[in-house]
Amino acid sequence: MTTVSILMHSSSHSPYLETLNDSQRQAVEATEGPVLVLAGAGTGKTKVLITRLTHILASGLAYPSQILAVTFTNKAAHEMKERIMALTGRASEGIWLGTFHALAVRILRNHAELVGLKANFTILDADDQQRLIKQILESDLLDDRKNPPRLVLSIISRWKDRGLLPDRVSQEEARHQSLILSVYRRYQERLLTLNAVDFGDLLLHCLTLFTKHPDVLAKYQHQFHYILVDEYQDTNVAQYLWLRLLSQDRKNICCVGDDDQSIYGWRGAEIGNILKFEKDFPGAKIIRLEQNYRSTRHILGAASGLIAKNEGRLGKSLWTERDGGEKVIVRGSWDSEEEARTIGEDIEALHRKGLFLSSIAILVRAGFQTREFEERFLMLGIPYRVIGGPRFYERMEIRDALAYLRLVCQSDDGLAFERIINTPRRGIGNTTIQMIHTFARNAGISLPQAARELCDTDELKGAARTAIRAFFANLDRWRNLLPHHPHVELAKIILDESGYTTMWMNDKSADAPGRLENLKELVGALEEFDSLPGFLEHVSLVMDNAGKTQGDMVTIMTLHSAKGLEFDTVFLSGWEEGLFPHPRTLEESGNKGLEEERRLAYVGITRAQRQVTVTFSLNRRMHQGRQFSLPSRFISELPEEHVITINLNRDMANPQYPREKTISHDSYAKNSNFSRGDRVFHQKFGYGRVIDIAGDRLEVDFDHSDVKKIIASFVQKA
Numbered sequence: 001m002t003t004v005s006i007l008m009h010s011s012s013h014s015p016y017l018e019t020l021n022d023s024q025r026q027a028v029e030a031t032e033g034p035v036l037v038l039a040g041a042g043t044g045k046t047k048v049l050i051t052r053l054t055h056i057l058a059s060g061l062a063y064p065s066q067i068l069a070v071t072f073t074n075k076a077a078h079e080m081k082e083r084i085m086a087l088t089g090r091a092s093e094g095i096w097l098g099t100f101h102a103l104a105v106r107i108l109r110n111h112a113e114l115v116g117l118k119a120n121f122t123i124l125d126a127d128d129q130q131r132l133i134k135q136i137l138e139s140d141l142l143d144d145r146k147n148p149p150r151l152v153l154s155i156i157s158r159w160k161d162r163g164l165l166p167d168r169v170s171q172e173e174a175r176h177q178s179l180i181l182s183v184y185r186r187y188q189e190r191l192l193t194l195n196a197v198d199f200g201d202l203l204l205h206c207l208t209l210f211t212k213h214p215d216v217l218a219k220y221q222h223q224f225h226y227i228l229v230d231e232y233q234d235t236n237v238a239q240y241l242w243l244r245l246l247s248q249d250r251k252n253i254c255c256v257g258d259d260d261q262s263i264y265g266w267r268g269a270e271i272g273n274i275l276k277f278e279k280d281f282p283g284a285k286i287i288r289l290e291q292n293y294r295s296t297r298h299i300l301g302a303a304s305g306l307i308a309k310n311e312g313r314l315g316k317s318l319w320t321e322r323d324g325g326e327k328v329i330v331r332g333s334w335d336s337e338e339e340a341r342t343i344g345e346d347i348e349a350l351h352r353k354g355l356f357l358s359s360i361a362i363l364v365r366a367g368f369q370t371r372e373f374e375e376r377f378l379m380l381g382i383p384y385r386v387i388g389g390p391r392f393y394e395r396m397e398i399r400d401a402l403a404y405l406r407l408v409c410q411s412d413d414g415l416a417f418e419r420i421i422n423t424p425r426r427g428i429g430n431t432t433i434q435m436i437h438t439f440a441r442n443a444g445i446s447l448p449q450a451a452r453e454l455c456d457t458d459e460l461k462g463a464a465r466t467a468i469r470a471f472f473a474n475l476d477r478w479r480n481l482l483p484h485h486p487h488v489e490l491a492k493i494i495l496d497e498s499g500y501t502t503m504w505m506n507d508k509s510a511d512a513p514g515r516l517e518n519l520k521e522l523v524g525a526l527e528e529f530d531s532l533p534g535f536l537e538h539v540s541l542v543m544d545n546a547g548k549t550q551g552d553m554v555t556i557m558t559l560h561s562a563k564g565l566e567f568d569t570v571f572l573s574g575w576e577e578g579l580f581p582h583p584r585t586l587e588e589s590g591n592k593g594l595e596e597e598r599r600l601a602y603v604g605i606t607r608a609q610r611q612v613t614v615t616f617s618l619n620r621r622m623h624q625g626r627q628f629s630l631p632s633r634f635i636s637e638l639p640e641e642h643v644i645t646i647n648l649n650r651d652m653a654n655p656q657y658p659r660e661k662t663i664s665h666d667s668y669a670k671n672s673n674f675s676r677g678d679r680v681f682h683q684k685f686g687y688g689r690v691i692d693i694a695g696d697r698l699e700v701d702f703d704h705s706d707v708k709k710i711i712a713s714f715v716q717k718a
Contacts, residue, residue: 034281042294064094160200232257296325388561
């Protein structure tokens with residue numbers, strides 16, 4: 001008996017349909033023609049995908065091999081396979097189910113020779129790709145310091161995400177990126193010579209295959225009777241084109257996604273793909289899943305009111321049968337240290353009431369924000385895990401910076417020496433480092449001492465010897481400054497004069513700005529200690545404790561990493577102008593970037609099942625040192641009926657303000673008692689004159705500083 005007949009027999013009563021609500025059932029049973037399922041957060045989109053696939057098989061509409069089901073991650077594909085097994089009692093064998101890349105590989109290996117490859121082609125990882133780019137730059141006598149391979153590769157990858165081979169890049173881009181375009185051409189030629197592809201090529205070669213060989217396209221169009229796509233809002237242009245070509249014959253394509261959760265524009269996702277679905281697929285059905293099974297009414301009300309401010313959306317209104325629950329809390333703190341302390345106290349209280357730590361999450365906009373929570377939790381003994389990246393002191397750039405500081409404080413630290421002797425690159429290769437190791441081992445001395453002694457011989461080549469001598473000259477100078485120079489300033493000097501900060505400033509990869517933010521956070525953390533050795537001892541103890549946490553733990557992660565997850569209680573930290581929305585996003589993408597940031601806020605709120613607390617700080621250590629902050633514009637966009645706001649009062653100038661005091665948004669927006677032209681005094685910025693007023697916010701031109709935006713309660717009339 002075939003899989004289809006077995007499923008038809010078992011589905012005569014269609015029990016799998018009985019667990020669906022009306023909208024979900026409509027999405028499952030609308031099998032013919034293009035369908036867009038707008039699935040809000042927590043509305044059961046995966047359940048709909050699995051049930052729809054089961055229904056197609058159970059209804060005898062297709063054999064497993066005639067279904068193409070596309071996911072974005074291997075984890076999602078694995079989950080779908082497990083849930084198909086749970087629902088049908090049979091494995092998903094035969095179904096073309098997997099990620100875009102996995103499915104594209106399967107097609108490409110069947111027709112590799114048509115795009116100039118052999119069927120056993122190799123897929124290069126990121127390191128191999130960068131190595132190949134570096135070889136091309138060197139062969140063309142191009143300086144890879146001015147054109148870092150990682151930067152070149154990221155630009156090429158963005159072109160591939162847009163489905164652009166070298167000859168399809170626009171004239172304008174070709175003018176501005178002529179050198180990189182030339183490298184792109186050479187790179188593609190070298191890949192073919194090596195019988196290799198990168199991840200971008202998997203879809204790009206398929207597009208070439210489909211457009212240049214209509215018979216191949218027709219074969220797959222005929223084979224796939226039904227196409228199902230998960231997370232459609234995250235597709236890039238190449239993925240969109242691939243799907244559109246495959247679905248043009250039968251047009252039975254069902255895309256499930258949420259335009260309000262499109263948050264990956266920075267890595268090529270094109271929200272326009274989901275917004276123009278009806279235009280691309282005439283006659284398409286749009287089905288909205290709006291009943292939320294995750295969150296309370298107040299959480300959904302706050303999230304819906306916020307996202308309604310976006311213009312680029314198709315629109316839907318989430319609702320729930322659950323009771324209202326607790327309102328979303330918006331809480332201000334004097335500074336980011338107090339923010340971490342207060343959240344830590346809240347978590348301890350929740351844990352004492354029986355809530356598992358694993359059901360609590362802290363979501364931040366930028367990676368550097370995790371440090372203060374990590375420090376606070378280690379002090380309180382609260383176990384935690386950092387998802388989406390290493391713990392703060394385990395990050396590569398932090399380890400590098402600490403190695404510089406350790407070597408200044410401890411001249412024989414061989415591990416620190418080996419880590420940074422050629423970071424940034426100084427022309428000191430593996431042969432030289434191996435020679436230093438051998439000499440140190442034979443002489444029974446430390447690596448730094450061995451390197452110094454070798455510099456006084458002819459064993460080392462001229463360039464390497466010169467570089468090592470310059471390195472030690474810097475170390476000696478920094479070490480001489482240690483007893484007399486403020487340790488925070490010394491750390492800045494070390495990172496700047498070593499070239500380490502400049503290395504990341506010149507790095508144009510997507511993660512470079514975040515690494516710079518982390519370095520600035522590290523320098524700022526030194527302010528809390530009396531000396532550099534004291535700070536390094538603290539870090540050693542922190543790292544020792546960090547390795548011992550297991551079991552039930554609080555989750556700390558960025559908002560981007562949280563998509564698709566859910567927790568009982570969520571703390572959303574750092575909702576301040578200058579941090580969230582992130583200024584870099586606004587500078588690069590304007591209003592489009594602002595709307596993506598608002599979608600990110602929406603994602604954060606909708607991760608919570610029962611309670612959300614949004615926090616902001618009036619003072620935060622940022623790039624320029626400690627700076628005054630205003631609450632994020634997103635806070636004022638939260639509907640008042642779903643929010644309770646605390647600690648926004650004149651007593652905030654005193655860190656001991658009463659925590660139980662609660663006021664409304666109306667109080668928050670009352671006009672100040674100042675007038676334009678008033679002379680005022682601020683404890684940090686001194687005397688100045690009010691030049692503009694907006695509610696309780698003043699714009700003040702200070703005598704000995706720039707124009708600053710200040711909350712009225714922080715200044716006095718002079």
